[in-house]
Amino acid sequence: PTAQIGVTGLAVMGSNLARNFARHGHTVALHNRTFAKTKALMEEHGHEGNFVPAESAEEFVASLQRPRRLIIMVKAGAPTDAVIEEFAPLLEEGDVIIDGGNAHFDDTRRREKSLRERGLHFVGTGISGGEEGALNGPSIMPGGSVESYKSLGPLLESISAKVDGTPCCTHIGPDGAGHFVKMVHNGIEYADMQLIAESYDLLRRALGMAPGEIAEVFRTWNGGRLESYLIEITAEVLGHTDAATGKPFVDVVQDQAEQKGTGRWTVQTALDLGVPVSGIAEAVFARSLSGHADLRDASQGLPGPSGKKLTGAAAERFADDVEQALYASKIVAYAQGIHQIEAGSQEYGWDIDPGAVAKIWRGGCIIRARFLNRITEAYAKDRKPVTLLTDDHFAEALGAAQDAWRRVVATSVELGVPAPGFSAALAYYDALRSERLPAALVQGQRDFFGAHTYRRVDREGSFHTMWGADRDERTA
Numbered sequence: 257p258t259a260q261i262g263v264t265g266l267a268v269m270g271s272n273l274a275r276n277f278a279r280h281g282h283t284v285a286l287h288n289r290t291f292a293k294t295k296a297l298m299e300e301h302g303h304e305g306n307f308v309p310a311e312s313a314e315e316f317v318a319s320l321q322r323p324r325r326l327i328i329m330v331k332a333g334a335p336t337d338a339v340i341e342e343f344a345p346l347l348e349e350g351d352v353i354i355d356g357g358n359a360h361f362d363d364t365r366r367r368e369k370s371l372r373e374r375g376l377h378f379v380g381t382g383i384s385g386g387e388e389g390a391l392n393g394p395s396i397m398p399g400g401s402v403e404s405y406k407s408l409g410p411l412l413e414s415i416s417a418k419v420d421g422t423p424c425c426t427h428i429g430p431d432g433a434g435h436f437v438k439m440v441h442n443g444i445e446y447a448d449m450q451l452i453a454e455s456y457d458l459l460r461r462a463l464g465m466a467p468g469e470i471a472e473v474f475r476t477w478n479g480g481r482l483e484s485y486l487i488e489i490t491a492e493v494l495g496h497t498d499a500a501t502g503k504p505f506v507d508v509v510q511d512q513a514e515q516k517g518t519g520r521w522t523v524q525t526a527l528d529l530g531v532p533v534s535g536i537a538e539a540v541f542a543r544s545l546s547g548h549a550d551l552r553d554a555s556q557g558l559p560g561p562s563g564k565k566l567t568g569a570a571a572e573r574f575a576d577d578v579e580q581a582l583y584a585s586k587i588v589a590y591a592q593g594i595h596q597i598e599a600g601s602q603e604y605g606w607d608i609d610p611g612a613v614a615k616i617w618r619g620g621c622i623i624r625a626r627f628l629n630r631i632t633e634a635y636a637k638d639r640k641p642v643t644l645l646t647d648d649h650f651a652e653a654l655g656a657a658q659d660a661w662r663r664v665v666a667t668s669v670e671l672g673v674p675a676p677g678f679s680a681a682l683a684y685y686d687a688l689r690s691e692r693l694p695a696a697l698v699q700g701q702r703d704f705f706g707a708h709t710y711r712r713v714d715r716e717g718s719f720h721t722m723w724g725a726d727r728d729e730r731t732a
């Protein structure tokens with residue numbers, strides 16, 4: 257056998273990963289359910305490196321050096337289980353199956369356990385960066401055993417994106433940890449995209465700027481602390497003109513955002529873990545709301561402050577205000593995502609280091625951004641911050657941004673431009689900084705109608721007030 261690694265599932269992601277491995281000097285075994293795809297890949301790109309195409313599963317497995325390492329890049333869900341079941345019986349103790357698809361971490365935990373019992377390593381691996389990243393260097397988030405990473409890690413690190421010479425790939429933690437972190441990555445991605453979209457909408461509707469002008473604003477922002485892939489491509493999309501109509505591209509696209517489900521998983525999991533990821537949730541809901549054409553059609557006649565725009569000094573400073581609101585809200589989205597990673601890590605015993613995660617998100621992935629260095633620094637300190645918001649650097653940035661942030665949210669409300677991402681982020685910030693929350697009243701209500709009891713600020717124990725009788729307080 258000559259191949260160091262095999263890839264089965266040669267659609268766009270699998271093909272590009274295979275080519276990436278070959279370009280880095282590895283011999284790559286190739287397999288796909290439909291052999292025509294394998295043949296097509298060989299014809300088009302076979303000259304790029306050393307490939308060993310295989311028609312059957314047996315041939316594929318026989319071409320792999322031991323411990324065998326084979327990456328599955330097929331449709332997530334049942335197809336992944338089918339492919340695992342096809343290959344597992346052909347493998348031997350110590351071999352490694354890698355699932356690079358977008359699996360739910362619960363599936364990964366189940367698969368890892370069952371394969372471990374059969375003597376095989378199973379590595380659920382998050383891969384971000386889309387097709388382009390798969391070919392030229394993605395961000396890679398592998399879970400699975402420490403032992404599996406010893407043989408697999410160097411291979412994955414060689415094809416990953418590099419920032420300052422450091423690979424954007426690290427062992428995240430056992431079993432489902434890699435897919436969990438990839439899921440939260442996508443949740444943060446949803447929030448980031450929503451916040452950028454709200455920024456565009458506000459600039460357009462509050463100032464009357466044209467998409468091309470707003471593209472320039474984003475281009476300028478990309479030269480500063482907001483520098484990131486998503487800001488960069490936003491400028492490209494906003495600056496693009498539709499060839500057929502000559503109109504701004506953004507005006508000819510239907511305004512209904514779709515989703516493949518990883519953002520929804522993030523929020524569902526956060527609810528189960530009891531983590532308030534309100535900014536990420538608003539982003540998921542905003543996509544969902546945009547898709548409800550019927551609700552939106554039926555609501556066209558509802559009154560609002562129609563057509564009002566900002567003028568004077570407020571208009572002058574508004575773009576700068578939005579930059580501040582965007583930066584602050586983005587910090588909140590990451591703080592919420594990291595909180596979820598920490599909660600998941602605790603629940604499942606993964607021991608994930610958020611700083612190491614931020615480090616491998618600096619390159620290759622969709623949320624790659626300059627400011628991730630700051631997150632890594634925050635978690636490299638001896639005393640880890642309880643939340644990213646209170647780390648010195650971020651606390652200072654939030655303090656400096658908060659006036660502008662409030663003006664932007666106030667403007668959105670006044671002009672009737674929905675900005676759920678900005679509002680939710682600001683509410684989260686204000687909730688954390690409030691000395692007292694009205695949750696005390698909610699506890700009172702719960703005790704009133706359901707005798708759910710409450711705790712007091714001045715004494716230990718649980719209490720219940722006899723609301724329907726003498727309002728005497730009893731120890732519960």
Ligand code: NDP
Pocket residue numbers: 264265266267268269270288289290293329330331332334335336338339356357358359383384385386387
């Ligand atoms: P698809 O998700 O479109 O999957 C197509 C591949 O799955 C084909 O190779 C197909 O084989 C194979 N397949 C489907 N069902 C079966 C089955 N029952 N048995 C065997 N093989 C099967 O391909 P992508 O390349 O877009 O994505 C691959 C994975 O990577 C997915 O899990 C996706 O979520 C994930 N991913 C995708 C990203 C992207 O940007 N596209 C980014 C990151 C992750 P055949 O040719 O025979 O039909």
